[in-house]
Amino acid sequence: MIALLATYLLIFYVLIPGVLFRFPASWFLKLKIFQLTRTQEATFAVFVGIVPFLVALALVWYVPAIDRFVYGSEWSAPERSSDYQLAAAVVLTPDASKLFGKDQKSLAPGYLQAVNAVVRHQGRFLCWFYLFAVAEGTAFGLMAVRYGDWRGKSGLYDLFTRKVIVPNISEWQTLLTDFTWPKTPKRSVYVDVLTKEAGLYQGRVANFFLDLSGRLSGLQMEQVRRFRKGDYEASLERDRAEQKNRGARVIDETESISREDFWTTIPGTNFYVPADQILNLNIRFPFAKESDLQAAVQRELPELLEGSSPDAVALDADITIQEEDD
Numbered sequence: 001m002i003a004l005l006a007t008y009l010l011i012f013y014v015l016i017p018g019v020l021f022r023f024p025a026s027w028f029l030k031l032k033i034f035q036l037t038r039t040q041e042a043t044f045a046v047f048v049g050i051v052p053f054l055v056a057l058a059l060v061w062y063v064p065a066i067d068r069f070v071y072g073s074e075w076s077a078p079e080r081s082s083d084y085q086l087a088a089a090v091v092l093t094p095d096a097s098k099l100f101g102k103d104q105k106s107l108a109p110g111y112l113q114a115v116n117a118v119v120r121h122q123g124r125f126l127c128w129f130y131l132f133a134v135a136e137g138t139a140f141g142l143m144a145v146r147y148g149d150w151r152g153k154s155g156l157y158d159l160f161t162r163k164v165i166v167p168n169i170s171e172w173q174t175l176l177t178d179f180t181w182p183k184t185p186k187r188s189v190y191v192d193v194l195t196k197e198a199g200l201y202q203g204r205v206a207n208f209f210l211d212l213s214g215r216l217s218g219l220q221m222e223q224v225r226r227f228r229k230g231d232y233e234a235s236l237e238r239d240r241a242e243q244k245n246r247g248a249r250v251i252d253e254t255e256s257i258s259r260e261d262f263w264t265t266i267p268g269t270n271f272y273v274p275a276d277q278i279l280n281l282n283i284r285f286p287f288a289k290e291s292d293l294q295a296a297v298q299r300e301l302p303e304l305l306e307g308s309s310p311d312a313v314a315l316d317a318d319i320t321i322q323e324e325d326d
Helices: 004-030 037-062 077-092 110-144 155-167 171-175 229-245 289-307 310-325
Strands: 190-195 200-210 216-227 263-265 273-274 276-286
Touching: 004 037, 004 110, 037 110, 077 110, 110 155, 190 216, 200 273
Parallel strands: none
Antiparallel strands: 190 200, 190 276, 200 216, 216 263, 216 273
């Protein structure tokens, strides 16, 4: 009986609240908790369940309206204490036959009523416990997803995110999303992917996938371009040969060859790159809209020019005039 009770407590008071916390939190971001061992998962579940457990316990035990919300039954404090003592006796007694009625087929009426009342009370408690666990997971996700906007504005928030939120978020969440950037203006995530066999790709990150150990398993990209390295090197060799034929003493490799001309757009909306094919990643966070970039330049440029030397200001003015002339 004790082993059965321990299993019940583990499942309903530890594992299920942990799952209910992860479910809404995973709507907003990818958590590191999926990389944990079973022991670590249980420890994490206990940690995240402490607050909703205490809140639900206080409400169910000390707020009569909450206690009656699910079943609508009245249960005074003395009755509750007596019923829990009788229910504990049923679980802990070494000889359960002493607790049975005269027919020896079921518990004596007093014990049966106590067990029924305790089960109903625990059902009420678990309903509120699970509700607050979901609420806690939702709050965790909302606080984490606003990291880029709220970072640096509150010392308490910075401390909480540094100690609680960031350590439980996958590192790839911070690298392959706009997690660390303000949500307004919106930024896109672009990557240059150097692969083992197919060369260099550029594109916008649409999604990324992790394996059970938390390692990157693949990238889903959009607006993908592939660099034709072979064609570029061949054109570069021909350009070098032409410069030598013209008697050039110093070979200018940028004289007529532009790398931009050797990017080929790959048709399709989804392009997947397995992680085992990736040699290197270069990640960029450009503004999603050109108007946001122009606004940022107009906002930041006066501050940059304020601390610049006269020569730098003159150079900037000259560049601006040339662009207007063009």
